[in-house]
Amino acid sequence: MHGAFSENDLSDVIAADKAHVWHHLVQHKPFETSDPRIIVEGKGMRVWDQNGKEWLDAVSGAVWTVNVGYGRESIAKAVYDQVLKMNYFAQAAGSVPGALFAEKLIEKMPGMSRVYYVNSGSEANEKAFKLIRQIAHKKYGGKKTKILYRERDYHGSTLATMSAGGQDERNAQYGPFAPDFVRVPHCMEYRKHELGPELAALSGREFGIACANEIEKVILREGPETVGALCLEPVTAGGGVIEAPEGYWDRVQEICKQYQVLLHIDEVVCGVGRTGTWFGYQHYGIQPDFVTMAKGVASGYAAIACLVTTEEVFDMFKDDATDPMNYFRDISTFGGCTAGPAAALENMRIIEDENLLENCIAMGERMNANLKALMEKHEVIGDVRGKGLFQGCELVTDRTTKDPVPEAKAQAVVAECGKHGVIIGVTNRSIPGRNNTLCFSPALIATADDIDQITDAVDKALTAVFG
Numbered sequence: 001m002h003g004a005f006s007e008n009d010l011s012d013v014i015a016a017d018k019a020h021v022w023h024h025l026v027q028h029k030p031f032e033t034s035d036p037r038i039i040v041e042g043k044g045m046r047v048w049d050q051n052g053k054e055w056l057d058a059v060s061g062a063v064w065t066v067n068v069g070y071g072r073e074s075i076a077k078a079v080y081d082q083v084l085k086m087n088y089f090a091q092a093a094g095s096v097p098g099a100l101f102a103e104k105l106i107e108k109m110p111g112m113s114r115v116y117y118v119n120s121g122s123e124a125n126e127k128a129f130k131l132i133r134q135i136a137h138k139k140y141g142g143k144k145t146k147i148l149y150r151e152r153d154y155h156g157s158t159l160a161t162m163s164a165g166g167q168d169e170r171n172a173q174y175g176p177f178a179p180d181f182v183r184v185p186h187c188m189e190y191r192k193h194e195l196g197p198e199l200a201a202l203s204g205r206e207f208g209i210a211c212a213n214e215i216e217k218v219i220l221r222e223g224p225e226t227v228g229a230l231c232l233e234p235v236t237a238g239g240g241v242i243e244a245p246e247g248y249w250d251r252v253q254e255i256c257k258q259y260q261v262l263l264h265i266d267e268v269v270c271g272v273g274r275t276g277t278w279f280g281y282q283h284y285g286i287q288p289d290f291v292t293m294a295k296g297v298a299s300g301y302a303a304i305a306c307l308v309t310t311e312e313v314f315d316m317f318k319d320d321a322t323d324p325m326n327y328f329r330d331i332s333t334f335g336g337c338t339a340g341p342a343a344a345l346e347n348m349r350i351i352e353d354e355n356l357l358e359n360c361i362a363m364g365e366r367m368n369a370n371l372k373a374l375m376e377k378h379e380v381i382g383d384v385r386g387k388g389l390f391q392g393c394e395l396v397t398d399r400t401t402k403d404p405v406p407e408a409k410a411q412a413v414v415a416e417c418g419k420h421g422v423i424i425g426v427t428n429r430s431i432p433g434r435n436n437t438l439c440f441s442p443a444l445i446a447t448a449d450d451i452d453q454i455t456d457a458v459d460k461a462l463t464a465v466f467g
């Protein structure tokens with residue numbers, strides 16, 4: 001154990017939490033008779049709770065965030081030094097770490113050029129939507145306001161981002177939503193039988209191209225003159241860890257060019273190393289117009305999210321300086337906090353100096369192979385998929401029909417892993433009847449032993465729940 005917290009009595013903390021804290025995504029009734037988990041300390045891949053119990057964290061802070069692991073003194077120091085010198089000034093002015101991180105980030109994103117700082121993934125996506133709408137007004141006479149999004153993708157918790165939300169269960173009870181967000185079908189080959197007989201008959205590259213063509217059909221149905229942008233996750237995260245099939249991205253890029261539809265890639269999860277490249281879209285050779293990122297940008301050491309655009313987009317907002325409305329009339333108060341870019345700079349240095357992208361690929365392959373090996377023993381594993389240290393394992397009652405296991409059973413696997421001291425994730429309350437994918441996203445520092453410990457726990461948990 002690290003630190004001295006175990007000597008302290010945390011009962012006051014627990015009482016205060018139970019009395020006053022509203023946790024996210026949690027039904028609180030059980031806390032009337034039990035305690036919430038309070039994470040007190042972290043080091044590397046491991047965290048400790050209020051009882052001193054050690055956990056191996058296979059999900060980087062539960063939501064794919066702590067990419068460089070816990071307890072990084074150099075990030076804490078960079079933030080300390082920066083906030084003492086200059087903690088905040090609104091973004092109409094610049095900051096030293098803001099300028100330096102923007103430069104460093106753009107080095108990793110050929111073709112992109114401008115960075116807009118905000119606080120959360122949802123906010124970054126909202127800003128992109130606002131830019132797309134403003135472009136529609138500036139350039140297309142108020143047309144091209146529609147934003148396409150994909151079934152199963154998620155872009156945030158605010159009302160506009162939920163309007164672009166492809167997860168009906170997550171959206172339930174929060175409507176009505178904003179107009180002019182239009183859904184396109186998912187492109188998940190494992191569940192192609194749910195997409196109708198034409199698509200179900202295809203596979204591999206043919207299936208990928210056909211799925212992209214479904215986007216074109218939506219554009220033509222809506223009228224290309226009304227469609228401003230397409231927003232996609234590079235690898236769908238909370239919707240089930242879904243990588244698009246071969247052929248998909250090339251065709252998507254072609255379609256966007258053909259109909260002057262801006263391409264917005266939501267890298268909130270995949271950005272900054274999670275899949276083994278700096279950004280998920282870089283696996284596929286595409287050139288987006290907007291890239292949003294959040295979680296791994298500073299590994300949770302400070303709240304920072306970024307919206308990155310091309311110089312072409314940026315130019316549209318400065319072409320006529322005599323027009324008083326002709327700039328991005330947007331503000332993000334806490335986008336001016338310097339802790340974020342200070343932490344992000346150090347986070348990026350660590351990833352480079354410790355070769356964490358390479359480690360991510362090697363350990364991702366190991367995790368994928370371990371999970372695939374478990375398929376021999378556990379019939380309940382229908383599919384194993386993912387990219388880098390972002391892996392998913394879909395549980396089904398029958399490999400032929402691919403009927404999903406009930407959500408409660410998938411959650412029981414998570415609880416069983418907990419008994420072995422390993423925190424894993426599962427898709428939850430997202431897609432009706434399809435919350436059956438176990439999720440793994442350990443920090444990019446994971447070792448072979450860590451990976452084996454995680455998959456051993458999954459092995460035992462599957463035996464305990466399914467026999």
Ligand SMILES: Cc1ncc(COP(=O)(O)O)c(C=O)c1O
Pocket residue numbers: 063119120121122123125154155156157233237238266267268269294295
């Ligand atoms: C792909 C994706 N986009 C956006 C978001 C929203 O980010 P935030 O919770 O920081 O607002 C999330 C959060 O999980 C996400 O997974």
